Amino acid sequence: MEIKPDKNLITKQWFVLLTVSFFSALFGLILQLLIPLDPNVTAGEVAIILWPIIVGVIILMWAIASPLVILWVKNLSYSLEEERITIKKGILTKVQQNIPYRAITDFLLNRSLYDRWLKIGTIRIQTAGQSRTPTGYEGQLSGLVDWDGLHQQLRAKIKKLHLVAESTTTAENISPATGDNKLDAILAELRAIRKELESK
Numbered sequence: 001m002e003i004k005p006d007k008n009l010i011t012k013q014w015f016v017l018l019t020v021s022f023f024s025a026l027f028g029l030i031l032q033l034l035i036p037l038d039p040n041v042t043a044g045e046v047a048i049i050l051w052p053i054i055v056g057v058i059i060l061m062w063a064i065a066s067p068l069v070i071l072w073v074k075n076l077s078y079s080l081e082e083e084r085i086t087i088k089k090g091i092l093t094k095v096q097q098n099i100p101y102r103a104i105t106d107f108l109l110n111r112s113l114y115d116r117w118l119k120i121g122t123i124r125i126q127t128a129g130q131s132r133t134p135t136g137y138e139g140q141l142s143g144l145v146d147w148d149g150l151h152q153q154l155r156a157k158i159k160k161l162h163l164v165a166e167s168t169t170t171a172e173n174i175s176p177a178t179g180d181n182k183l184d185a186i187l188a189e190l191r192a193i194r195k196e197l198e199s200k
Contacts, residue, residue: 003078003150005143008118012143013069015114021058028054078141080154085125087139099138103127104158108137109151121147123154 032043032050071091079086085104087097108124115121120143127138144150 001080003080003141003144005073005076005078005141006120006145007073008120008145009076009143010069010073012112012114012118012120013073014066017062017065017069020061024054024058024061073143076142085139085141085154087141097139099125099127101158101161104138106158107151107154109147110140111147120144121151123147123151 028050032046035046068091072089075088075090075094077088079088084098084100087095087099089095089097104125105128106126108126110122110124111120112122123141123144124137125139125141141150
């Protein structure tokens with residue numbers, strides 16, 4: 001099953017940029033108010049230098065990030081296959097990440113404030129110690145509209161796989177038990193031989 005993230009994922013990223021822009025402007029305002037001024041320098045003279053820098057940084061951030069966000073989301077897709085989840089991503093360098101279900105330990109549903117407002121969600125994939133990312137997650141499926149149904153479906157799939165693995169492990173553990181009985185019999189026989197040798 002092929003899944004493309006919803007277009008609201010682009011909107012979410014624009015809201016994140018807007019938030020960063022707001023806090024950058026707030027930081028500039030605080031800087032203007034708190035910078036100890038020389039008696040010969042007025043607040044207006046500081047503003048003439050400070051605000052073009054802040055506005056320039058905000059415009060540059062939007063000019064670089066906006067096209068990158070659009071291209072990133074357009075090239076992002078997820079494929080839920082029989083044995084694995086495949087995440088395809090990248091702008092210049094294309095990456096295809098395959099995460100086998102047998103390596104997955106759990107799925108975490110994450111919905112930020114923007115996600116809830118835009119009615120989308122993110123499912124993060126946890127694996128057994130294989131993650132090389134700083135977040136600790138092997139991958140994530142972002143911008144999902146039917147996040148709840150998909151989350152339940154994926155959890156049911158790995159639960160079923162883990163039940164099969166546990167029953168196989170239990171069956172494997174039962175069969176060597178007869179081997180343990182044989183070892184006990186061999187050990188008892190060796191003790192009897194030792195006792196016989198010590199008595200002579």
